[in-house]
Amino acid sequence: MSERVVVVPDFETMSQSAADSIFEAIRRTPSLLICAATGSTPTRTYGLLAECCTRSPELFRRVRIIKLDEWCGLNADDPASCEMYLQQHLVQPLKISGDRYIAFRSNPENRQAECERIAGALAHKGPIDLAILGIGVNGHIGFNEPHAVFAAHAHVSELALESRQHAMLSKSTVDNPQELVRYGLTLGMSDLLQARQVIILASGSSKRQSLQRMLDTSATEPASPASFLWQHHTNAVCICDQAAMQDDHRDAALL
């Protein structure tokens, strides 16, 4: 098992380990540009950053955030939007000012123009210093879905059924969000490959299959976005808990 994979006993230890890596990165680079995923996996990690910010606000004074992805069709104030999630878990607790936050607008009138705006902002202010990512149950990263060819930069992505069944959408105030939300806005594969450091988090048995597929570098089938990133990024680590790890990988570097 690669030393790039760190298996920890549980969700809390995974979150602490990820938070420690983020603290270290911020100490090295106070204006760190963090690409932030949403979903359940990084929530406690972000909570630990928020707790640290209460104790040591000066550490976060120059930190910048870029939103990884957003559902198309939800307003910013919808409880299921990635915007609401990031505002609640990162932007407000870490007091990230508007000039330090790059984010797809929720539900833009012109999706293509919005992607171009974000691509321009990243070209100007990037690259990403540290990407905190989760894996979808189908191996997606952000809303880069399993396809034969991946888009390089910010783009509109047609969502896979598994992505539209994500628990986040059940919080929406719209009727049938799974029917309404058919597309997402997401940073692209090159944006993530150019990130100086990537941390992929995986927790729980629902991630076993996608994690196994990501780590199996001998797989000849078309790569999932997670496995493509894993194989091609030179500074990516995976922190996962035992529940997410298959039995045959239990000999990995146990913390």
Ligand code: GLP
């Ligand atoms: C959604 C989010 C992604 C997230 C992924 C995994 O697609 N838009 O940013 O990484 O789901 O979510 P979870 O951690 O809840 O499994």
